Amino acid sequence: MIILYHGGGAGVTELLGPTLPSADWKKIAAAAKRLAKLRGGKRAAELWDEYEFELLEGTNYFGDEFAVLHASVDVEAYAYFSEAAANPASKASFRAVADAISEIGPFTRFVAVSLETEEAVIPVEPPSPRVTSEAVDRALKDAENLIQTSGASSAVDRVHTALHGYLRAVLDRRGVDFAKTAPITLLFSLLRENEPSVKDVGTRSEDLLRMIRAMSAVVDALNNIRNEASGAHPAEDVLAEAEAMLAINSTRTLLHYLDQKLDD
Numbered sequence: 001m002i003i004l005y006h007g008g009g010a011g012v013t014e015l016l017g018p019t020l021p022s023a024d025w026k027k028i029a030a031a032a033k034r035l036a037k038l039r040g041g042k043r044a045a046e047l048w049d050e051y052e053f054e055l056l057e058g059t060n061y062f063g064d065e066f067a068v069l070h071a072s073v074d075v076e077a078y079a080y081f082s083e084a085a086a087n088p089a090s091k092a093s094f095r096a097v098a099d100a101i102s103e104i105g106p107f108t109r110f111v112a113v114s115l116e117t118e119e120a121v122i123p124v125e126p127p128s129p130r131v132t133s134e135a136v137d138r139a140l141k142d143a144e145n146l147i148q149t150s151g152a153s154s155a156v157d158r159v160h161t162a163l164h165g166y167l168r169a170v171l172d173r174r175g176v177d178f179a180k181t182a183p184i185t186l187l188f189s190l191l192r193e194n195e196p197s198v199k200d201v202g203t204r205s206e207d208l209l210r211m212i213r214a215m216s217a218v219v220d221a222l223n224n225i226r227n228e229a230s231g232a233h234p235a236e237d238v239l240a241e242a243e244a245m246l247a248i249n250s251t252r253t254l255l256h257y258l259d260q261k262l263d264d
Helices: 022-038 042-051 075-084 088-104 134-149 156-173 184-194 205-228 241-261
Strands: 002-006 014-018 054-059 065-073 108-115
Touching: 002 075, 002 088, 002 134, 022 042, 022 054, 022 088, 042 065, 042 088, 054 108, 065 075, 065 088, 075 108, 088 108, 134 156, 134 241, 156 184, 156 205, 156 241, 184 205, 205 241
Parallel strands: 065 108
Antiparallel strands: 002 108, 014 054, 054 065
16 A cells, blocks of 8 residues: 555554435535645546545554555556655645635545556554653664555564563563673674573473574564664665565564464
């Protein structure tokens, strides 16, 4: 999904049905288009007609409710809108459209397009760890917002920060000494060495310990990806959307597992 306008707050995680009955929406749409054209949204209003945008109910992980002006488009149009999303003039035009709808009808937080052949990606649910810190909470919220507004590649750095902060918080609570500059890989190793509940994996321990060791490799790879292929540092090549979501989902899975294992 490409976000053409984001009116603040958390991102959209799910699109539901139409916000209004068809007849009511047609009346509001006609008036909103005219108003938007008078307020600098002429190009967006023209695209609205061309690609048959509809107003859908949207929600997110925080339970917010809002409207999303949305269209499903073909590959060529999707590429065009991808460029438009980065153009300040286009952003202003789509803002005028969203503002016009909000003034006349339902509050419209987003304008967005999806690829017609695009299947919905179901991400691993963002964790809410019991052992946490202000930095961890902020990084998790930032990651969720970035996934929805800028794409998954922009959020890799934030999930890395969340995991890093989580490991620091857990080790601090357990009185394990580590340097303030300790990398995420060392912190995960210290947790595995010092936390009995992580060592005790129950039945099929040999196979499960292989999985834990594999997660160590995931942490190591995430560290490299964050430093060399994310928005954390200037990089010529960043992860594509699918690979970025793989990194994010893997990290979220690890956080869910550790939070369940660590009984506080």
